[in-house]
Amino acid sequence: AQSVTQLGSHVSVSEGALVLLRCNYSSSVPPYLFWYVQYPNQGLQLLLKYTTGATLVKGINGFEAEFKKSETSFHLTKPSAHMSDAAEYFCAVSPPYGQNFVFGPGTRLSVLP
Amino acid sequence: ETGVTQTPRHLVMGMTNKKSLKCEQHLGHNAMYWYKQSAKKPLELMFVYNFKEQTENNSVPSRFSPECPNSSHLFLHLHTLQPEDSALYLCASSQRQGAPEAFFGQGTRLTVV
Numbered sequence: 001a002q003s004v005t006q007l008g009s010h011v012s013v014s015e016g017a018l019v020l021l022r023c024n025y026s027s028s029v030p031p032y033l034f035w036y037v038q039y040p041n042q043g044l045q046l047l048l049k050y051t052t053g054a055t056l057v058k059g060i061n062g063f064e065a066e067f068k069k070s071e072t073s074f075h076l077t078k079p080s081a082h083m084s085d086a087a088e089y090f091c092a093v094s095p096p097y098g099q100n101f102v103f104g105p106g107t108r109l110s111v112l113p
Numbered sequence: 114e115t116g117v118t119q120t121p122r123h124l125v126m127g128m129t130n131k132k133s134l135k136c137e138q139h140l141g142h143n144a145m146y147w148y149k150q151s152a153k154k155p156l157e158l159m160f161v162y163n164f165k166e167q168t169e170n171n172s173v174p175s176r177f178s179p180e181c182p183n184s185s186h187l188f189l190h191l192h193t194l195q196p197e198d199s200a201l202y203l204c205a206s207s208q209r210q211g212a213p214e215a216f217f218g219q220g221t222r223l224t225v226v
Contacts, residue, residue, distance in 0.1 A: 032213040043217035103156040
């Protein structure tokens with residue numbers, strides 16, 4: 001069975017600082033990997049995804065993530081945080097053969113002025 | 114705007130009421146999902162429909178009853194709910210079950226009183 005862990009249920013950074021949100025997964029086969037963002041009282045919006053190919057993927061709003069198979073990780077980064085980045089971030093995995101997403105518990109990002 | 118629309122956005126209902134949540138997508142997708150998002154808990158997959166056939170029911174109590182009349186519409190019928198059913202209910206769709214991208218609606222905030 002697949003599972004996703006996100007280290008830190010709440011992360012605070014200063015505006016302009018590096019954002020690093022951690023995601024590790026367990027899977028018997030290389031999965032597809034996703035980061036979603038959820039703003040208050042909104043649904044989930046896809047930030048970026050990894051399926052195949054280049055392991056460093058770029059998403060919307062200046063975010064990027066790197067798939068590291070040896071570390072079973074897919075950490076999300078952004079060089080410089082903006083106040084508008086404050087939201088809940090979810091890492092998710094999906095095996096590449098028709099099964100459902102498994103979501104991590106989420107990390108709430110706060111951006112301090 | 115993700116192309117997945119949920120109505121109503123907010124719903125308050127008594128424990129003896131019957132209500133329905135509606136989800137609609139015009140993305141040409143063939144899979145639709147209901148998720149429950151409670152405070153401080155991971156996203157819980159409730160139901161999956163793939164090509165109008167229910168393929169997943171994750172041990173959801175019978176007071177929740179899904180309906181998928183066509184690939185574009187998904188309903189969640191609610192009756193005799195409990196206060197612990199209060200949550201954000203999210204609908205999602207994808208090309209097919211397990212496809213490497215899902216689009217989420219904005220959710221219905223349900224409060225059971």
